[in-house]
Amino acid sequence: MSKVRNIANLPLDGGLLCLDFVNTVQTRKKEVFYEYIPNYEAFLQWCVKLNIISPKELKMFRGITEHAPASAITAYHHVMIARELLYKVFSARASGMPVDKDVLGGFNELLAEALQHIGFDNSKDGLKEFWQNTEDNIVAPLWKVIKSAYDILTAPEGRYVKECPACGWLFLDKSRTHTRRWCNPLECGSVDKATRYYHRQKAKKQQA
Numbered sequence: 001m002s003k004v005r006n007i008a009n010l011p012l013d014g015g016l017l018c019l020d021f022v023n024t025v026q027t028r029k030k031e032v033f034y035e036y037i038p039n040y041e042a043f044l045q046w047c048v049k050l051n052i053i054s055p056k057e058l059k060m061f062r063g064i065t066e067h068a069p070a071s072a073i074t075a076y077h078h079v080m081i082a083r084e085l086l087y088k089v090f091s092a093r094a095s096g097m098p099v100d101k102d103v104l105g106g107f108n109e110l111l112a113e114a115l116q117h118i119g120f121d122n123s124k125d126g127l128k129e130f131w132q133n134t135e136d137n138i139v140a141p142l143w144k145v146i147k148s149a150y151d152i153l154t155a156p157e158g159r160y161v162k163e164c165p166a167c168g169w170l171f172l173d174k175s176r177t178h179t180r181r182w183c184n185p186l187e188c189g190s191v192d193k194a195t196r197y198y199h200r201q202k203a204k205k206q207q208a
Contacts (some may be wrong), residue, residue, distance in 0.1 A: 005034050007045045013183040015172035017050060017148035019161070022087045023183070028168025040065060040072035040138070043079050047141045061138050075138045082110050082142055086149055090170050093153075094163040111150055114143035164188050 005026065014020040024046060026034035037043050044061055047053040053061070065072035085106045092099045099107075117134070120127045134140035152158045152172070160173040165181065166188035173180040182188040 005036070007036055007042060007049055010036050010046075010049070011184065011187075012050075013169060013171055015174060016152055016161075017052065018086055018145050018152065019090065019170045019172060020050065021046075021145045021148075022083060022090065023169040023171075024083065026167075028087070029166070037079070037083075040076040040079070043076065043141070052144045053141050057134075057141075060135065061141075064136065064138050071138060078139055079142055081106070082146065085110065086145075087170070089149070089153075090161050091163055091168075093158070094161050094170065107149075110142075110146050114146035115150065117143055118147070 010024065012020045014023050024036040026036075037046055041062075044053070044058055048055075048058055065075075085103055088103045089099050089107050092103075117132045117140070119130055119132045121130055122128070131140065131143065134143075152161065157172065160178050161170060162173050162180070163170055164183035167183065169183040169188075171180075171183045
């Protein structure tokens with residue numbers, strides 16, 4: 001029996017919030033794939049899984065979309081555009097290629113939108129970062145994803161973002177030698193090795 005795919009059992013192999021967001025499709029190596037976020041409600045469920053919204057915020061965002069269903073459709077469209085822009089940015093970086101100018105322009109717009117909502121306030125431990133104007137904006141959870149992308153793109157570790165050759169998922173290579181090849185060595189790694197073994201054996205038979 002094949003495993004039922006859903007948000008609950010979606011693996012988090014990216015190692016970063018923004019990469020796990022990009023990886024909410026079964027694969028990027030086939031035209032037909034399973035979509036883990038088919039609507040805005042699924043996006044909220046993913047946000048809960050990644051702990052970027054609280055139960056109180058979940059209830060608030062659901063309340064807004066229940067009273068204005070069209071807003072959920074608009075927000076979902078925005079979320080999907082953001083996901084594909086992030087994939088194109090990081091995929092290009094992983095392959096060592098320049099990012100397309102139109103893609104970069106779209107990403108910069110997302111970045112400007114997200115970062116303008118970050119503020120600081122006093123706390124007992126000093127200044128504390130917080131998000132502003134999130135109460136009535138159902139796209140607000142996406143801002144944290146974009147901030148995650150900004151953080152890794154401006155960090156030295158950003159050069160270790162890679163794209164899995166088996167499924168196209170993105171991941172941060174945190175291995176000591178930075179030689180990790182697959183998003184998940186036990187799954188994609190095993191499949192890739194088995195595939196290459198099959199083709200080697202087939203080639204041997206054809207040459208015999």
